[in-house]
Structures are given as structure tokens and as C-alpha cells.
Amino acid sequence: MTAQTTSSNDRVIIFDTTLRDGEQCPGATMTFEEKMEVANLLDTMGVDVIEAGFPIASDGDFEAVYEIAKRTKNAVVCGLSRAGAKDIDRCAEAIKPAKQGRIHTFLSTSPLHMKYKLQMEAAQVYELVISSVTRARNHTDNVEWSSEDGTRTEFDFLCKCVEAAIKAGATTINIPDTVGYAVPEEYYNLIKSVRERVPNSDKAVFSVHCHNDLGLAVANSLAGINAGARQIECTINGIGERAGNAALEEVVMAINVRNDKLKYFTQIDTTMLTRASKVISAATSFPVQYNKAIVGRNAFAHESGIHQDGMLKNAQTYEIMRPETVGVKQTSLVMGKHSGRHAFIHKLEELGYKLAQNQLEDAFVRFKALADRKKDIYDEDIEALVDQEIAQSHDRIRLQSLTVIAGTHGPQRATMKLNVEGQVKIEEAEGNGPVDAVFNCIKALVPHQAKLELYQVHAVTQGTDAQAEVSVRLSDDGRSVTARGSDPDTLVASAKAYLGALNKIVRKRQRDLAAPAAAAS
Ligand code: KIV
Ligand code: ZN
Numbered sequence: 308m309t310a311q312t313t314s315s316n317d318r319v320i321i322f323d324t325t326l327r328d329g330e331q332c333p334g335a336t337m338t339f340e341e342k343m344e345v346a347n348l349l350d351t352m353g354v355d356v357i358e359a360g361f362p363i364a365s366d367g368d369f370e371a372v373y374e375i376a377k378r379t380k381n382a383v384v385c386g387l388s389r390a391g392a393k394d395i396d397r398c399a400e401a402i403k404p405a406k407q408g409r410i411h412t413f414l415s416t417s418p419l420h421m422k423y424k425l426q427m428e429a430a431q432v433y434e435l436v437i438s439s440v441t442r443a444r445n446h447t448d449n450v451e452w453s454s455e456d457g458t459r460t461e462f463d464f465l466c467k468c469v470e471a472a473i474k475a476g477a478t479t480i481n482i483p484d485t486v487g488y489a490v491p492e493e494y495y496n497l498i499k500s501v502r503e504r505v506p507n508s509d510k511a512v513f514s515v516h517c518h519n520d521l522g523l524a525v526a527n528s529l530a531g532i533n534a535g536a537r538q539i540e541c542t543i544n545g546i547g548e549r550a551g552n553a554a555l556e557e558v559v560m561a562i563n564v565r566n567d568k569l570k571y572f573t574q575i576d577t578t579m580l581t582r583a584s585k586v587i588s589a590a591t592s593f594p595v596q597y598n599k600a601i602v603g604r605n606a607f608a609h610e611s612g613i614h615q616d617g618m619l620k621n622a623q624t625y626e627i628m629r630p631e632t633v634g635v636k637q638t639s640l641v642m643g644k645h646s647g648r649h650a651f652i653h654k655l656e657e658l659g660y661k662l663a664q665n666q667l668e669d670a671f672v673r674f675k676a677l678a679d680r681k682k683d684i685y686d687e688d689i690e691a692l693v694d695q696e697i698a699q700s701h702d703r704i705r706l707q708s709l710t711v712i713a714g715t716h717g718p719q720r721a722t723m724k725l726n727v728e729g730q731v732k733i734e735e736a737e738g739n740g741p742v743d744a745v746f747n748c749i750k751a752l753v754p755h756q757a758k759l760e761l762y763q764v765h766a767v768t769q770g771t772d773a774q775a776e777v778s779v780r781l782s783d784d785g786r787s788v789t790a791r792g793s794d795p796d797t798l799v800a801s802a803k804a805y806l807g808a809l810n811k812i813v814r815k816r817q818r819d820l821a822a823p824a825a826a827a828s
Contacts, residue, residue, distance in 0.1 A: 317570055317571045317572060318537065318571070318572060318573070318574075319532055319537055319539055319562065319571045319572065320355045320356060320512065320514075320537055320538040320539070320573075321353070321354050321538075321541065321558075321573050321574075322354075322355065322356040322358065322385070322514065322538050322539065322540045323349050323354045323356065323357055323358065323541060323542065324540050324542055324547070324552065325349070325542040325543045325546065325587060326342055326345060326346065326358060326359050326360055326375075327359065327361055327387050328358070328540075328542060328548060329542040329543070329546040329547050329552065329587075329591075330342075330591075331361070331548065332546060332547055332548050332549070332551070334592075334761070334787040334788070335591040335593060335789070336786055336787065336811065336815070337590045337591060338590075338811055338814050338815065339367065339370065339371055339374075339814070340701055341590040341698075342360075342371045342375065342590075343371075343374065343375065344586065344590065344697070345587065345590055346359060346375040346378065346379060348579070348583055348586055349382065349543075349583070350379050350380055350381055351579070352575055352576050352579040353381075353574040353575045353576050355382060355383060355538075356382060356383040356384075356385050356409060357375065357382045357385065358385045358386075358387060358411060359371060359372040359375040359376065359384050359385065359386060359401075360372040360375075360387070360401075361386070361387040361388075362386045362388070362400070362401035362402075363388065363389070363393065363397045363398065366818075367815060367818045369397065369400075369401050370818065372384070372386045372398075372401035372402065373400075373401045373402075373403075376401065376402045376403065376404045376405035379405065379406070380406070382407075383405070383407040383408065383409050383449065384405040384407070384408055384409070385402070385409035385411050385451070386398040386399075386401045386408075386409075386410060386411065387413070388411065388412045388443070389412070389413065390412055390413070390414045390435045390436070390438075390439035391439075394412075395410060395412060395442045395443050396442075398410050398443075399443070399446035399447065402447070407449065408447055408449065409447065409449040409450065409479075410443040410447055410449070410450050410451070411450075411451040411452075411453065411481075412439045412440065412443050412450070412451070412452055413452070413454075413455050413481075413483075414432060414436055414439065414455060415432070415454075415455040415456050416454040416456065416457065416464060416465055416468055417455075417456035417457075417459040417460045418459075418460075418461060419456065420455060420456045432468070433471060436452065436468045436471050436472050436475070437472075437475045440452050440471075440472045440475035441475045448476070448478070449478055449479075450478055450479070451477065451478070451480075451514065452469075452472040452477040452479070452481070453481040453482075453483055453514075453516065454468055454481070454482055455483060455485050456483070456485045456486065457481075457482035457483050457485070457497075458482070458483070458486075458488055458489045458493075458494065458497060459485075459486065459488065462497075462500070462501075465482070466501055466504045466505050469482075469501055469505050469508070470505045470506065470507060472511075473505070473507045473508070473511045474507060477511055478510075478511055478512065479513075479514050479538060480508075480511045480513050481513075481514035481515070481516050481538070481540065482497065482498060482501060482513070482514070482515065482536075483516035483517070483518075483540075484517045484518055484524075484527055486520060487517065487518035487521055487523065487549070488520065489517070489523070489527050490521075490523060490527070491523065491526045491527050491529075492530070494515075494517070494530050494531055494534075495530040495531065495534045496534070497534075498513060498515065498530075498531045498535060498536050499534040499535060501513075512536075512537050513531075513535060513536040513537065513538070514536055514537075514538035514539070515527070515528045515531030515532065515536045515538070515539055515540065515553075516540035516552070517540075517552070517553050518549065518550065519545060519547075519551045519552065519553065520550045522550070524545070524550075524552060524553035524554070525553045525554060525557045525558055525561065527553070528541065529558065529561060532562075532569070532571060533569075539553065539558050540552065541553040541554060541555040541558055543555050543556065543583050543584060543587040544556075544584050544587050544588060544593065544595055544599070544602065545557070545599075546591060546593060554599075554600070555575075555580075556580040556583070556600075556601040557600050557601055559573050559575045559577060560577065560580070560601050560628065560632075563577060563628075563632075564627055564628050577632055577633055577634070578631070578632065578634040579634055580601060580633045580634055581602055581633050581634035581635050582634055582658075582659040584601075584602035585690060585694075589690075589694035589697070589698065589791070591789060592779075592780075592789035592790050592807075594763075594778065601633055602633070606635075607626065607630040636657065636658075636686070642654065642674075642678070643678055643682065643683065644675070644678035644679055646674075646684075651671055652667065654689055655667070655670075655689070655693065658686060658693075662696070662697075665700075666697065666700055669696055669700075670692060670693050670696045673692050673695075673696065674689070674692060677692060677774075677795070680772070680795050681772050681774070681795055683770075685767075685768045687767050688767055688768060691767050691776055694791070695793055695807075698807055699803075699807065699810075701810075701814060702806070702807070702810040703727070703728050703813055703814070704725055704727050704753055704806050704809060705726045705806070706799070706806055707724040707726050707731065708723070708724045709721065709723050709745065709748075709799055709802055710722045710723075711741045711745060711798050713740075713741035713744075713798075717740075718738065718739070718744070719737065719740055719741040720736070720737050720738075720744055721735070721736055721737075721738065721741065721745045721747070721748045721798075722734070723748040723752065725752050725753070727753060732752050733752075734748050734751045735748070736748040736750075736751050741798055742798065742801050745798055745801055745802050745805070746801075746805055748802075749802065749805055749806065749809070755783070755809065755812070757781040757782060757783040757809065757812055758781065758783075759779065759781060760780040760781065760782050760787055761779065761780035761789070762777070762778070762779055762780075763777065763778040764776070764777050764797060764800075764801075765777075765778075767793060772795060773795075774793045774795050774800070775795070775796070775797040775800040776791055776792070776793045776800065777791065777792050777793070777797065777800040777801045777803070777804040778790070778791050778804060779804040779805045780808065781805075781808040783812045786815075788808050788811040788812055789808060790804050790807025790811055791804055791807065792805075792806070792807055
């Protein structure tokens with residue numbers, strides 16, 4: 308609500324790590340296509356640096372970073388790398404096509420990590436800091452160095468490593484709170500003291516990277532900025548390892564709304580925050596907590612009579628920012644079965660979707676089918692439908708039909724028809740309950756080893772005719788994938804969600820197999 312400051316010294320660089328720290332957390336695996344969509348959105352909304360992945364981790368990761376580097380128009384595209392020569396060289400190769408590329412190399416510096424994780428002496432770690440940054444700097448002049456577990460690192464050693472990294476050519480220095488242990492005052496003092504102590508600290512931008520194990524990631528990040536850091540590493544919806552990272556939407560809006568106290572600015576288009584949250588939630592199938600700051604479903608809802616009365620008299624009584632500022636539109640009763648193609652396209656534009664012609668046609672057919680079954684269709688229904696359309700557009704296994712016999716006299720039985728890579732297959736299976744019968748059908752039609760880790764049902768809107776939204780998480784070969792399916796019939800939604808996760812696994816395997824050839828081209 309206050310005017311933004313404009314001195315370049317007050318500009319905070321937004322470094323988004325949704326596709327790296329976010330994607331590496333259990334269940335958040337995204338497909339190649341989803342990563343492209345997310346990167347494009349981040350670039351459009353004004354993110355300064357996109358950490359696109361960890362190229363050495365797999366051929367699929369490499370290929371995603373390479374392609375994002377090729378496609379990104381404005382942002383710096385960054386790849387993560389450990390300190391080894393092979394890691395750094397692979398990372399350099401992945402970011403090569405970028406207009407502006409960055410190598411982000413990291414090494415643990417805390418006594419605990421050096422002893423147990425690295426099994427190295429401090430002197431060896433120090434030498435490796437120098438050799439890794441030097442190697443990265445031979446590939447590009449945009450190099451970030453991170454002292455992993457920085458907040459639990461012995462202060463003198465931290466300063467010594469930071470000084471050496473800058474001397475070796477690092478242009479950004481990140482001091483992460485890797486385990487989310489710091490409190491704001493402590494983190495402020497750490498960043499300030501390192502900047503004061505290290506003689507060449509003025510030659511690098513300092514960065515903050517805070518995990519949320521104590522729920523302090525955003526507070527710590529802002530404290531770091533107050534101490535002179537000028538880059539915040541964050542993720543959409545705060546997804547990330549364990550309790551996650553600092554949420555991008557929260558740091559950006561804190562700076563925006565409390566500009567009287569936090570006299571900085573970012574170049575994020577805040578009206579895209581809600582859309583970004585939804586895209587990430589759809590891609591990862593991680594639901595957004597209802598009361599999540601800025602982007603939660605209830606963030607701008609006023610339930611109590613006293614609050615509603617105040618809001619009607621003057622919105623500022625209970626609102627510190629206007630919902631439009633973050634891209635929230637009033638939930639509206641949108642359409643019904645008489646709505647035509649034009650109205651549907653208009654609504655999609657309003658919700659921020661840009662679909663290819665064939666996706667649009669398919670989505671419209673689905674919308675009509677939904678409208679035949681459900682009287683009132685809300686924005687959320689359209690979003691669930693289109694997110695599913697986008698997610699399924701590359702699917703190799705598709706649901707054609709499902710019939711389930713359920714009730715008090717078991718066993719429950721399901722009959723399912725699937726289109727598997729163009730071939731129609733049909734199977735019948737029994738189960739301990741209708742959902743079990745549905746999943747047994749899928750296992751019979753597409754034999755696989757993946758294990759079901761999570762099964763969750765939500766209602767998209769209210770009422771008994773609301774669409775069910777089912778989340779399914781499968782784990783395969785040490786990695787988990789999550790997918791969602793929606794339908795007015797909970798069992799159909801369950802089948803779609805399970806098949807969505809299976810499709811992600813199939814695509815990931817095929818990408819990993821195909822990647823070396825693609826990357827070389
Ligand atoms: O949390 C952390 O320390 C990291 C580093 C790789 C920057 O993610
Ligand atoms: Zn991290």
C-alpha cells in the first residue's frame with residue numbers, strides 16, 4: 308500500500324528454487340513438460356534467477372535444465388552442482404544454451420557435516436572450496452557458492468571459506484540455514500558479521516536460503532536482507548526439503564506491503580502469485596494449506612459476522628492488501644450447461660490459462676460433460692478440469708471407462724477399460740472396498756512395482772454434487788510422484804489420480820532413457 312523505493316541498492320534478487328530444492332522433496336517430482344510450464348511462468352512473473360535443477364542427478368534433470376536454459380527469455384538460469392569436477396562440468400554443459408547462465412556450487416562447512424557427511428578435514432574442505440569455484444569460474448563468470456549448513460558452521464572457518472570463494476571468483480555468496488535452525492536475530496547477526504569480517508565481501512552479492520523447520524524461513528530471510536543480503540532463495544508455496552523453503556509469495560508480499568519497514572523492492576509481478584501457486588500445486592499435486600498466507604483459499608475469506616460487517620464498511624478494516632494485488636479474483640458462479648465455447652475461452656483467459664487448440668477442444672468437451680452432471684460450475688471446477696487436461700495431454704495410459712459394484716455385500720468389483728499406448732485393454736478385479744478394486748484393475752492392466760504411499764480425497768467446491776479431487780502418491784525406484792484426478796464420481800477421480808501418477812513414472816523412465824541422445828543434439 309506504500310510507494311515502492313527505487314534505489315538499485317534496495318533491489319532484492321528473487322532466486323527461485325522451486326524446480327530444484329522444491330522438486331527434490333518427496334512426492335513433488337514434476338514431469339519434463341510440467342517443469343517447462345513452471346519455468347516459463349517464473350520467467351514471465353519476473354523471477355531474476357531460476358534454479359532449474361541439479362544436472363548431475365539424472366539425465367532427465369540434465370535435459371530439463373538444458374531445455375529451460377534454451378527457452379528462458381529474461382531470467383538467469385542456474386544449475387546446482389556439488390564441488391567435484393564432474394558435477395561442475397556437467398552443470399556447465401546444462402546451462403550452456405542460456406542467455407545468462409549461473410553455476411551454483413556448494414560444499415558443507417559445519418563440523419557435523421564435514422565429519423560425518425564429507426568425512427573430510429577442514430583444510431581439505433577449504434582447498435575444495437577454492438578448486439570448485441575456480442573450476443566453475445572457468446566455465447562462466449556468474450558463479451554462486453554456498454556454504455551448506457552455514458548457520459551451524461564455526462564463524463572463523465565460515466569467513467575464511469567465504470573470502471576464499473570470492474577470491475576464486477564467486478559473484479554470489481549464499482549462507483544457507485540448511486536445517487532451519489536459526490532464529491531471525493541470530494541470522495541477522497551472522498550475515499552482518501560475515502559481511503563485516505570478510506575483507507572482499509563487497510565483491511559479491513550475499514544471498515539467504517532458509518528452510519522452514521521451525522516456521523521461521525520467511526522471517527529469517529527478511530532478517531538476512533536487513534543485514535545486507537540482496538538475494539532471497541525461495542520457492543512457490545514454500546515447497547522444499549522437509550518443512551520446505553521460504554515461500555516466494557510471502558517474502559515478496561512482505562516487502563511489498565510493509566515497504567515502510569522493509570525498504571526494498573523486487574521485480575515480481577505480484578498479480579501472478581495466485582496463478583503460480585495453482586500451477587505448482589497442480590504440477591506437484593501438493594495441496595495448498597487453506598490458511599496459507601497470500602495464496603491459501605481462506606487468505607481473503609471473512610467468515611465471522613463482525614469481520615464481514617467491517618469489510619462492507621471499509622475493506623481496510625480486516626484486509627492489509629487487496630486480493631487483486633496477488634491475482635485473486637472473486638470466486639464466481641461461472642457457467643452452466645448453456646455456456647458456449649466463447650464464454651469458456653473467456654473464462655480460461657481470465658483464470659490465466661493459455662491452451663493449445665487441441666487441449667482447448669478437449670477441455671471444452673470435458674466442461675460440457677461436467678455441466679451435464681453438475682448444475683453449478685465454479686472457477687475451481689474449471690481449474691481442476693483444465694489442470695487435469697494439461698496433466699493428461701502427454702499421458703500414454705488413459706482411462707476409457709469404469710464400472711464399480713460396491714455396497715454392503717462385498718467383495719466390491721470393478722471393470723475398467725484403458726487405452727495403453729493406443730491399445731484398448733479391459734479387465735475386471737475384486738478388492739477390499741471399491742477403491743482397492745479400482746486400483747487392482749489398474750495393476751492387472753498395467754503390471755508395475757510402484758507402491759501406493761498416499762491416497763487422499765478432497766471436495767473441489769461445496770455440495771453433494773461437488774467434484775472429488777483425489778491425490779495419489781506412488782513410489783518407484785526410490786522416487787515418489789504425486790498426481791491428482793478430479794471427477795464428480797470419487798472412484799473415477801481415484802482411477803484418474805492413480806493413472807496420472809503411473810503416467811508420470813512411465814514418462815520419467817522414458818525421458819531418462821532418451822535423455823543422453825537428446826542432450827547431445
Ligand atoms: O539447504 C541448502 O543448504 C541447500 C544448498 C544446496 C544451497 O539447498
Ligand atoms: Zn535448501
